[in-house]
Amino acid sequence: MTDPSRPIREFHRPSLAEIQTHVLNSYEPAILRGVVDTWPLVQLAKRNRAEMLQYLLDHDSGADVDAIMLRPEHGGRVFYNETLDGFNFIKNRLPLSKVLEQLVRYTQFPTPPSVAVQSALMSHCLPSVLAEHVMPLLPSDIVPRIWVGNKITTPTHIDGSDNIACVISGRRQFVLFPPEQIANLYIGPLDFAPTPSPISMVNLREPDFNRYPNYSIALEHAQTAILEPGDAIFIPNLWWHHVESLDQINILMNYWWGGSNFSTADKTSPYGLMMQALLSFKDLPPAQRQAWGHVFQHYVFSPEHPAAHLPERLHGVLKR
Incomplete structure (x- = not known):
């Protein structure tokens, strides 16, 4: 070992x-x-x-x-x-x-x-x-x-x-x-x-x-x-x-x-959403997959607020 x-x-x-x-x-x-x-x-x-x-x-x-x-x-x-x-x-x-x-x-x-x-x-x-x-x-x-x-x-x-x-x-x-x-x-x-x-x-x-x-x-x-x-x-x-x-x-x-991020039954859990993303994007052309990667990085995973340039009343689903 x-x-x-x-x-x-x-x-x-x-x-x-x-x-x-x-x-x-x-x-x-x-x-x-x-x-x-x-x-x-x-x-x-x-x-x-x-x-x-x-x-x-x-x-x-x-x-x-x-x-x-x-x-x-x-x-x-x-x-x-x-x-x-x-x-x-x-x-x-x-x-x-x-x-x-x-x-x-x-x-x-x-x-x-x-x-x-x-x-x-x-x-x-x-x-x-x-x-x-x-x-x-x-x-x-x-x-x-x-x-x-x-x-x-x-x-x-x-x-x-x-x-x-x-x-x-x-x-x-x-x-x-x-x-x-x-x-x-x-x-x-x-x-x-x-x-x-x-x-x-x-x-x-x-x-x-x-x-x-x-x-x-x-x-x-x-x-x-x-x-x-x-x-x-x-x-x-x-x-x-x-x-x-x-x-x-x-x-x-x-x-x-702290809740389960890895639930397969809950489609809104992070893991459930990842599985849906795999199914949604797997057949896209490579260039589009890469483009969507940039979109996800910007809106979902970036440490910077993606709507910082907007008035707070317009943040909508981007509100943190």
């Missing part, structure tokens, strides 16, 4: 004021060491894994959650199948407690299958846990999600919302790439991916530089960190991130907020 060496900036047991000022008001990722160290689940995970698992079993509502399973030969990497017309995992719905029982059993296997519950709403599967695990940085109506599994790798992808992810049990490695590295990440299909958003086709563990030569440029801009129980990471929306669970049983809680 290629190991990017540039660290993500860190704050050790930061105060709420520090996080608000230096983290949430920036567009840079940050590691928040020990920020949820006092959570009961974290304390149990550090003291006795069996007690932590029993706590979750006792609080499981019995509601079904989405879970995936990969055969051992995939090494835990969530990806496409060999023909790229499907995925390399099977998906099932079952109670969280059943997944936990599987994970405990698989700790005895030399090369176990990879199993993961991904993005399960805690208000659905663990509602009674929420009162003891409060994220004071965010509004109380932002409901966390839980991720539970053994050694699983989620390939480089993006979220359309800001994200704070808190490690409860096990270690996780995060490798982040800034948004402008998109061209060097070799992104897969926009409308068919094993995750809710498109992924990089490059295997970060074993990158094929002959096939993906510019990936070496992306790695020069990568930032990386390994999180321990009690640590959290702030990932701004549209930052690409690769996430790897490193231990036999790994648990993470995360919070997405």
Whole structure:
């Protein structure tokens, strides 16, 4: 595996004021060491894994959650199948407690299958846990999600919302790439991916530089960190991130907020509008496509106000 060496900036047991000022008001990722160290689940995970698992079993509502399973030969990497017309995992719905029982059993296997519950709403599967695990940085109506599994790798992808992810049990490695590295990440299909958003086709563990030569440029801009129980990471929306669970049983809680820029269902979301633009402009002659690029740059993306020369009452849809 290629190991990017540039660290993500860190704050050790930061105060709420520090996080608000230096983290949430920036567009840079940050590691928040020990920020949820006092959570009961974290304390149990550090003291006795069996007690932590029993706590979750006792609080499981019995509601079904989405879970995936990969055969051992995939090494835990969530990806496409060999023909790229499907995925390399099977998906099932079952109670969280059943997944936990599987994970405990698989700790005895030399090369176990990879199993993961991904993005399960805690208000659905663990509602009674929420009162003891409060994220004071965010509004109380932002409901966390839980991720539970053994050694699983989620390939480089993006979220359309800001994200704070808190490690409860096990270690996780995060490798982040800034948004402008998109061209060097070799992104897969926009409308068919094993995750809710498109992924990089490059295997970060074993990158094929002959096939993906510019990936070496992306790695020069990568930032990386390994999180321990009690640590959290702030990932701004549209930052690409690769996430790897490193231990036999790994648990993470995360919070997405600020709306979703990456909704495929909402045609007025930035991503939905981008998809419409792709369909609208793909068949235009190259010169016209280039011309429309200038129009979009001027009206949509320019830092300068495109109507600054007009009276404010005439700004119309250009009003900022």
